[in-house]
Amino acid sequence: MSASEEAYLSLEEPPRSDHLWRYTPWKRVHPTGNPNEIPDGISTPEISLSMINGEEASDISLEMGNAISIPFEGSLVSNSFLSAITNGKAIRITIPENWRNETPLILDVKPTGGLDAVHIHVETGKFSEATILTRVQGSSEWLGILRTGHTGVGSFLQDVFVNKARDGNLMRVDALKLGRDSSVTAGTVSAGSAWTKADIRYLLDAPGSNLNVLGSLLSADQMHLDHHIEISHLAPNTYSRLAWHTACGGNSTSVGTGMLRIEKGARQADAGQLFHNLLLSEKAKANSIPELEVEENDVVGCGHGTANGPVDESQRFYLMARGLSGEEAEDALVAAFLNSTLSQMGNDDVHAWLIDAVEDALIGLNI
Amino acid sequence: MRESEVMAMEEAREAVGDYDLGWHDPEHSTIRFDSGLSEDVVRKISAIKNEPEWMTEIRVKAYHHFVNRPMPGFGDREALEGIKFDEVCYYLRSSDATEKDWDDVPDDIRNTFDRLGIPEAEQKWLSGVTAQYESEAVYHSIREDLEAQGVIFLDMDSGLREYPDLVKEYFCSVIPYQDNKFSALNTAVWSGGSFIYVPKGIKVEMPVQAYFRINAKNMGQFERTLIIADEGSSIHYVEGCTAPTYSTDSLHSAVVELIALDGAHIRYSTIQNWSANVYNLVTKRGIAHKDASIEWIDGNIGSKLTMKYPSVILKGEGSHAEVISIAYAGKGQHQDAGAKVHHLASNTTSKILSKSISKDGGRGSYRGMVTVSPKAENCKLNVVCDALILDDESQTDTYPTMEVANASARCEHEASVSKVSDDQVFYLMSRGHSEEEALAMIVNGFFEPFTRELPMEYAVELNKLMALEMEGSIG
Numbered sequence: 001m002s003a004s005e006e007a008y009l010s011l012e013e014p015p016r017s018d019h020l021w022r023y024t025p026w027k028r029v030h031p032t033g034n035p036n037e038i039p040d041g042i043s044t045p046e047i048s049l050s051m052i053n054g055e056e057a058s059d060i061s062l063e064m065g066n067a068i069s070i071p072f073e074g075s076l077v078s079n080s081f082l083s084a085i086t087n088g089k090a091i092r093i094t095i096p097e098n099w100r101n102e103t104p105l106i107l108d109v110k111p112t113g114g115l116d117a118v119h120i121h122v123e124t125g126k127f128s129e130a131t132i133l134t135r136v137q138g139s140s141e142w143l144g145i146l147r148t149g150h151t152g153v154g155s156f157l158q159d160v161f162v163n164k165a166r167d168g169n170l171m172r173v174d175a176l177k178l179g180r181d182s183s184v185t186a187g188t189v190s191a192g193s194a195w196t197k198a199d200i201r202y203l204l205d206a207p208g209s210n211l212n213v214l215g216s217l218l219s220a221d222q223m224h225l226d227h228h229i230e231i232s233h234l235a236p237n238t239y240s241r242l243a244w245h246t247a248c249g250g251n252s253t254s255v256g257t258g259m260l261r262i263e264k265g266a267r268q269a270d271a272g273q274l275f276h277n278l279l280l281s282e283k284a285k286a287n288s289i290p291e292l293e294v295e296e297n298d299v300v301g302c303g304h305g306t307a308n309g310p311v312d313e314s315q316r317f318y319l320m321a322r323g324l325s326g327e328e329a330e331d332a333l334v335a336a337f338l339n340s341t342l343s344q345m346g347n348d349d350v351h352a353w354l355i356d357a358v359e360d361a362l363i364g365l366n367i
Numbered sequence: 368m369r370e371s372e373v374m375a376m377e378e379a380r381e382a383v384g385d386y387d388l389g390w391h392d393p394e395h396s397t398i399r400f401d402s403g404l405s406e407d408v409v410r411k412i413s414a415i416k417n418e419p420e421w422m423t424e425i426r427v428k429a430y431h432h433f434v435n436r437p438m439p440g441f442g443d444r445e446a447l448e449g450i451k452f453d454e455v456c457y458y459l460r461s462s463d464a465t466e467k468d469w470d471d472v473p474d475d476i477r478n479t480f481d482r483l484g485i486p487e488a489e490q491k492w493l494s495g496v497t498a499q500y501e502s503e504a505v506y507h508s509i510r511e512d513l514e515a516q517g518v519i520f521l522d523m524d525s526g527l528r529e530y531p532d533l534v535k536e537y538f539c540s541v542i543p544y545q546d547n548k549f550s551a552l553n554t555a556v557w558s559g560g561s562f563i564y565v566p567k568g569i570k571v572e573m574p575v576q577a578y579f580r581i582n583a584k585n586m587g588q589f590e591r592t593l594i595i596a597d598e599g600s601s602i603h604y605v606e607g608c609t610a611p612t613y614s615t616d617s618l619h620s621a622v623v624e625l626i627a628l629d630g631a632h633i634r635y636s637t638i639q640n641w642s643a644n645v646y647n648l649v650t651k652r653g654i655a656h657k658d659a660s661i662e663w664i665d666g667n668i669g670s671k672l673t674m675k676y677p678s679v680i681l682k683g684e685g686s687h688a689e690v691i692s693i694a695y696a697g698k699g700q701h702q703d704a705g706a707k708v709h710h711l712a713s714n715t716t717s718k719i720l721s722k723s724i725s726k727d728g729g730r731g732s733y734r735g736m737v738t739v740s741p742k743a744e745n746c747k748l749n750v751v752c753d754a755l756i757l758d759d760e761s762q763t764d765t766y767p768t769m770e771v772a773n774a775s776a777r778c779e780h781e782a783s784v785s786k787v788s789d790d791q792v793f794y795l796m797s798r799g800h801s802e803e804e805a806l807a808m809i810v811n812g813f814f815e816p817f818t819r820e821l822p823m824e825y826a827v828e829l830n831k832l833m834a835l836e837m838e839g840s841i842g
Contacts, residue, residue, distance in 0.1 A: 015440060017440035017441060019766075019768070262784075264759070277771070279771065279773075279774035279775075279776070280774060281774060282741070282773070282774055283741070284774060285770070285771065285772045286771050287768070287769065287770045287771070288767075288768075288769045288780070289766070289767065289768045289769070290765075290767065290780070290782075291764070291765060291766050291767075292763075292764060292765035292766075292782055292784065293762070293763075293764045293765075294754070294756065294762065294763045294764070294784045295762045296756075296759065297756035297757065297758055297759050297761065297786045298759065298786060299784065299785065299786065301783065301784070301785055302783070302784045302785075303781065303782055303783035303784065304765070304780075304781070304782050305779070305780060305781040305782070306767075306769055306778075306779070306780045306781075307778065307779045307780070308769065308771045308776060308777070308778040309776070309777045309778065310774045310775055310776075310777075
């Protein structure tokens with residue numbers, strides 16, 4: 001048994017009183033349903049890197065190597081499990097110092113169809129600028145993705161995760177540590193997978209780091225989307241914002257839990273989180289727990305908010321008065337709601353690519 | 368006084384700071400149980416009170432549930448584990464009767480309530496008063512005109528004796544003993560509290576008040592309050608709590624059940640100012656029927672650890688809930704307070720406003736939950752939490768949960784944490800106030816949405832209290 005397997009098996013199953021596991025228990029997320037088991041036969045999905053314009057990414061390569069761990073706080077179970085099933089190995093993407101390329105990189109993840117797992121580690125060099133669009137597509141029974149990373153001093157990273165998987169369960173764990181004066185825009189676009197459990201964490205432990213987290217999610221049919229976003233401010237003069245938009249239709253359930261932590265010493269921290277849920281059908285459910293823990297009094301401000309509601313009747317009426325049918329008006333309003341965060345995830349090229357990427361995934365969904 | 372006692376007093380004084388209600392009178396008991404809890408203790412409490420069998424049975428069942436139920440998996444678990452249940456006295460009677468005339472209350476107890484200003488308040492602006500000292504109510508009165516209209520305002524023990532059927536119908540109907548560990552404890556050993564019934568259509572214009580005082584060391588106070596507002600009636604109930612300063616801890620674990628029948632209105636105001644050695648673990652919940660409204664006005668100033676989340680179940684169509692709360696967490700204090708509202712019916716509305724201040728290493732936490740059930744159409748709810756941190760030793764947290772299962776619901780939650788603005792302090796100082804006065808004014812302004820909901824006498828007291836708490840904040 002490997003050290004990472006031993007480490008996982010030594011952990012206790014997390015209780016449901018822990019809000020991270022309240023709506024989606026670990027047993028439900030585990031590929032076999034038995035938390036004491038580390039299943040055999042886990043495959044590595046096909047991973048490829050290209051440019052958004054179709055050209056090869058000649059400067060940047062994918063390298064398989066030993067995983068680099070990023071310190072986590074709180075629940076370790078999902079992180080530890082993914083480390084165990086990926087045998088402590090990671091595909092590493094290194095952005096060299098001062099590297100700048102306005103053409104975004106596309107990282108394609110294509111599962112084999114059974115049980116798949118991969119660990120992807122991203123390092124950005126000092127003062128580099130990069131946009132990485134991770135696209136999950138195809139069919140899988142169960143897919144686990146562990147994404148870790150570290151941004152170099154003064155670097156700029158746009159990282160967008162697009163889930164277009166047709167079915168199956170997705171377990172995603174992110175841990176990104178922001179370097180001094182670095183800036184990260186992190187987007188999540190999701191219109192796939194029957195079950196998604198995502199545990200996304202950011203550590204702002206160097207002064208001057210800047211984070212903007214955006215979500216644009218559509219839950220439909222019988223989907224169950226559970227995203228936990230944890231942002232920890234450890235250093236002075238750090239800034240973070242989160243805007244998370246979820247449109248919930250069909251018989252789906254969406255869960256958005258957030259933890260915004262301002263540790264002692266994070267002076268002049270400025271942080272805010274907003275969760276918006278648009279409820280589109282009678283049977284859809286939306287649950288939000290945006291938590292806040294503040295140990296530092298010298299803050300610029302920190303706050304959170306959440307709002308749930310149906311499509312605005314006056315807006316629908318306005319669009320119908322301009323000639324749209326009721327259905328068209330509602331579609332337009334849902335699209336606008338999701339686009340308000342989608343449009344902030346990158347430049348015009350990225351925006352156009354994201355719209356193309358999700359448009360076909362939306363076809364056939366029952367909202 | 369022996370040297371060890373002097374040291375203990377000094378230690379206690381240091382722990383609770385300038386708490387000016389922390390004196391204690393010599394213990395005067397007619398019955399005092401040994402410390403510790405067992406089924407025998409539970410049965411003895413029931414026997415002393417000569418209760419009907421159904422109550423004894425429910426107490427015993429609750430006791431076993433309490434023993435088997437683990438501590439809550441949230442909140443300040445370390446502090447909770449520090450409760451020494453075996454060292455608590457579960458029943459102490461200081462007076463053999465509940466008097467209707469102040470002059471008949473035993474001297475030392477009467478002096479205590481005189482110092483707290485209760486008789487004066489009664490004369491001026493109350494419809495009725497219950498004063499509870501340790502485990503039992505020692506004084507109780509109600510205005511004659513209300514009594515003539517059929518308003519029942521009794522201590523809970525008398526309520527059970529005189530109106531057993533009414534009590535049986537509603538007791539544990541809103542908060543079953545299985546609800547949580549501390550509701551089970553209260554159900555097992557409850558003593559005192561208030562029982563109120565307001566008949567159909569009667570509006571009690573002036574508030575009724577209950578005052579709870581723990582005097583003895585290592586005392587547990589477990590009052591049980593049941594308020595039933597019949598159709599179209601209204602009542603405002605006010606409670607206040609204080610305790611002496613000891614170096615060992617006391618436990619207060621109350622259960623309050625409110626039933627607002629169709630069109631009724633209940634407002635329940637609390638100013639909790641326990642000394643900083645009291646664990647305050649309280650379960651409060653109301654159920655609002657059609658077009659009824661329930662309001663919790665909840666002030667948490669004292670105690671070592673408070674875990675209290677006043678709740679409302681909006682069962683009837685068109686019902687309304689409102690929770691306005693403040694919490695002040697000073698040195699050694701953890702105020703884990705919040706609110707819960709469950710929208711079960713259509714066209715129900717709720718509003719939660721929570722404000723907290725953390726100072727001198729205190730920790731203020733808001734923990735709340737709002738739910739909208741699938742069948743509840745057109746519900747509206749709004750939650751606002753604001754927190755001020757006054758120094759670099761203190762902490763504030765917000766843990767809200769929102770579960771919405773109906774697409775027509777409009778739900779909003781917002782929370783903010785900030786420090787006192789330098790600009791505001793500067794402005795007030797430029798108008799001639801000292802920095803300390805400026806801070807006190809800003810804090811009182813911060814709490815103003817709460818104080819304006821209180822009867823004037825309480826609001827004035829609270830403002831004075833907060834000004835005292837702010838003393839020494841500068842420099």
